[in-house]
Amino acid sequence: MSTPEEAKSSDFIRNIIQEDNRTGKHQGRVMTRFPPEPNGYLHIGHAKSICLNFGIASENPGGLCNLRFDDTNPEKEDVEYVDSIKEDVRWLGFDWEDREYFASDYFDQLFEHAVTLIKKGKAYACDLPADKMREYRGTATEPGKPSPGRSRSVEENLDLFERMKNGEFKEGEFVLRAKIDLASPNFHMRDPVIYRVRHVHHHRTGDKWCIYPMYDYTHCISDSIEKVTHSICTLEFEDHRPLYDWILEELEIFHPQQIEFARLNMTYTVMSKRKLLELVKGDYVSGWDDPRMPTICGMRRRGVTPESLRAFCKTIGVTKFNSMTDKVVLENCIRDHLNQTAPRVMGVLNPLRVVIDNYPEDTSEELDAINNPNDESAGSRKVPFSKVIYIEKEDFMEDPPKKFFRLSPGKEVRLRYAYFVTCVDVVKDENGEVIELHCTYDPETRGGDAPDGRKVKATLHWVSEAHALDAEVRLYDHLFSTPDPEDVPEDVDYKSNLNPESLQVLSGCKLEPSLKEAEPGSRFQFERLGYFCVDTRESTPGKPVFNRTVTLRDTWARLEKQQENQPKGK
RNA sequence: UACCCGGUAGUGUAAUGGUAGCACAACAGAUUUUGAUUCUGUUAGUCAAGGUUCGAGCCCUUGCCGGGUAACCA
Numbered sequence: 001m002s003t004p005e006e007a008k009s010s011d012f013i014r015n016i017i018q019e020d021n022r023t024g025k026h027q028g029r030v031m032t033r034f035p036p037e038p039n040g041y042l043h044i045g046h047a048k049s050i051c052l053n054f055g056i057a058s059e060n061p062g063g064l065c066n067l068r069f070d071d072t073n074p075e076k077e078d079v080e081y082v083d084s085i086k087e088d089v090r091w092l093g094f095d096w097e098d099r100e101y102f103a104s105d106y107f108d109q110l111f112e113h114a115v116t117l118i119k120k121g122k123a124y125a126c127d128l129p130a131d132k133m134r135e136y137r138g139t140a141t142e143p144g145k146p147s148p149g150r151s152r153s154v155e156e157n158l159d160l161f162e163r164m165k166n167g168e169f170k171e172g173e174f175v176l177r178a179k180i181d182l183a184s185p186n187f188h189m190r191d192p193v194i195y196r197v198r199h200v201h202h203h204r205t206g207d208k209w210c211i212y213p214m215y216d217y218t219h220c221i222s223d224s225i226e227k228v229t230h231s232i233c234t235l236e237f238e239d240h241r242p243l244y245d246w247i248l249e250e251l252e253i254f255h256p257q258q259i260e261f262a263r264l265n266m267t268y269t270v271m272s273k274r275k276l277l278e279l280v281k282g283d284y285v286s287g288w289d290d291p292r293m294p295t296i297c298g299m300r301r302r303g304v305t306p307e308s309l310r311a312f313c314k315t316i317g318v319t320k321f322n323s324m325t326d327k328v329v330l331e332n333c334i335r336d337h338l339n340q341t342a343p344r345v346m347g348v349l350n351p352l353r354v355v356i357d358n359y360p361e362d363t364s365e366e367l368d369a370i371n372n373p374n375d376e377s378a379g380s381r382k383v384p385f386s387k388v389i390y391i392e393k394e395d396f397m398e399d400p401p402k403k404f405f406r407l408s409p410g411k412e413v414r415l416r417y418a419y420f421v422t423c424v425d426v427v428k429d430e431n432g433e434v435i436e437l438h439c440t441y442d443p444e445t446r447g448g449d450a451p452d453g454r455k456v457k458a459t460l461h462w463v464s465e466a467h468a469l470d471a472e473v474r475l476y477d478h479l480f481s482t483p484d485p486e487d488v489p490e491d492v493d494y495k496s497n498l499n500p501e502s503l504q505v506l507s508g509c510k511l512e513p514s515l516k517e518a519e520p521g522s523r524f525q526f527e528r529l530g531y532f533c534v535d536t537r538e539s540t541p542g543k544p545v546f547n548r549t550v551t552l553r554d555t556w557a558r559l560e561k562q563q564e565n566q567p568k569g570k
Numbered sequence: 571u572a573c574c575c576g577g578u579a580g581u582g583u584a585a586u587g588g589u590a591g592c593a594c595a596a597c598a599g600a601u602u603u604u605g606a607u608u609c610u611g612u613u614a615g616u617c618a619a620g621g622u623u624c625g626a627g628c629c630c631u632u633g634c635c636g637g638g639u640a641a642c643c644a
Contacts, residue, residue: 037644073643130642140572175642185573187640196642215644239574239639317583322637326581329594339607414603448603459603528604556605
């Protein structure tokens with residue numbers, strides 16, 4: 001028996017591993033790794049990779065997944081990113097125990113292996129400048145031509161590489177190249193650079209090195225050192241696999257299998273680190289953790305749960321096909337989990353004052369409200385009710401269309417957990433805008449049921465004016481207004497697709513008083529509206545701030561939209 | 571352009587030569603003190619052409635379409 005949570009999910013990668021286990025390829029051992037470069041914050045695409053790598057490890061007996069920082073480019077990397085990555089992986093619910101590695105920890109071994117390659121005549125020092133090297137590499141139809149350094153002797157190469165390490169050369173003066181095949185149709189095999197000179201400080205190794213290994217060279221050896229059995233990466237590395245294999249074969253060391261899968265694309269957002277960094281640096285968003293960002297920290301701040309992110313990753317699957325996942329799939333996973341776990345409360349975002357004419361003055365009463373209909377153990381709470389309350393502006397229409405069930409003159413509705421009320425008067429300001437309603441209530445309907453069995457079509461949420469907690473509420477919409485913001489003509493910047501209305505800040509929202517004690521980060525369902533959480537950065541007891549994580553499904557809004565689209569409706 | 575990879579309902583994915591299934595979306599209905607949730611039902615798919623086979627989404631060939639690669643980034 002298996003619960004839905006642990007239901008088996010299979011994909012082509014898991015199938016390969018299963019087959020390897022069956023044939024005893026690695027004696028049943030399964031070792032994966034999550035290898036981020038610490039040059040940015042993790043986003044939901046990384047979550048897919050994290051869930052894949054850690055998930056596979058946990059599904060196999062004795063399986064392990066390492067966290068390894070691919071930190072071979074000190075110019076772009078920083079400890080700030082290292083720390084955030086660790087926090088995000090942990091928050092997502094995964095544990096790498098003591099297996100926290102850095103490619104930079106392997107710099108000595110990497111150097112020795114390069115010496116081995118040189119001694120085998122499989123690597124050489126090359127002093128072609130970058131632009132010349134590009135030229136010498138050839139084109140799609142023409143093979144590359146050998147650089148002058150290609151024929152250097154082993155001794156000379158050994159000496160040159162040693163001097164590169166010792167800092168005798170300026171940046172760009174020399175590189176170390178693998179000697180493979182200048183005529184290969186695969187450009188990565190046309191004598192790729194494996195070491196370059198960089199006189200820069202590294203966030204971990206300090207000034208010890210002035211030569212740094214390249215990704216292709218570093219990654220396969222790092223995997224090998226860690227005895228990774230299955231090295232899972234994204235599709236753009238497919239063309240690198242022959243190089244990955246070549247290096248390990250020449251070095252005659254443990255040979256992991258590289259497997260590529262399609263990275264995640266999602267509608268209404270961008271996923272490239274470069275673009276996300278641009279949005280942060282250009283102040284298009286408030287930071288990496290802006291709740292509109294697809295970053296893990298952004299979604300965390302928005303109120304998304306790790307459970308729903310994991311469920312999402314399971315839902316989208318793993319393939320080699322480039323696809324675009326609809327954002328509603330994510331939203332659905334979020335609603336799914338929050339619906340089970342979030343306590344219900346009442347909050348009015350756009351308050352409309354309602355005076356209940358026949359309710360006694362200077363008194364109030366406490367009504368029982370259920371905390372979570374999906375979780376009996378969540379219990380109930382008391383909500384204060386009094387003569388003046390607020391309801392949502394949207395819940396009243398003076399001249400309602402046919403299917404509008406909510407409040408309008410003469411209509412009776414239920415106030416959730418309270419009473420039936422009937423609208424008897426509408427107060428307007430000089431502009432004709434409704435500013436206050438007068439209602440009467442039926443004392444017999446206390447708690448929300450009519451003893452005479454009469455029904456109402458709508459139940460409204462409300463907050464007592466005298467007891468209300470004032471709060472700021474931030475409503476978020478898609479960061480971009482088009483489903484595929486990167487799909488722009490060549491002369492157009494993707495940022496022109498930024499949604500100018502992605503953030504809406506509401507102040508003077510009225511919340512039920514129980515929310516006074518809400519901890520930063522805690523999540524609630526505001527009944528009939530959506531899921532909200534207390535902002536972890538800017539909310540204070542004196543000035544509470546709530547973020548809307550996601551709306552509830554809203555059939556009425558959809559109907560309204562349909563009517564708008566065909567104004568000829570009956 | 572050369573090379574590599576891919577193409578299954580609107581979207582995301584199963585089917586390892588043997589009944590094309592699931593989820594989301596959409597639509598219709600039931601229930602409902604959240605127009606939520608829940609439940610039921612409906613719509614809708616193998617890129618194309620040829621070949622192999624008793625049998626092809628799956629294998630082969632060609633074409634079409636999409637993506638990737640051509641940094642001293644990862």
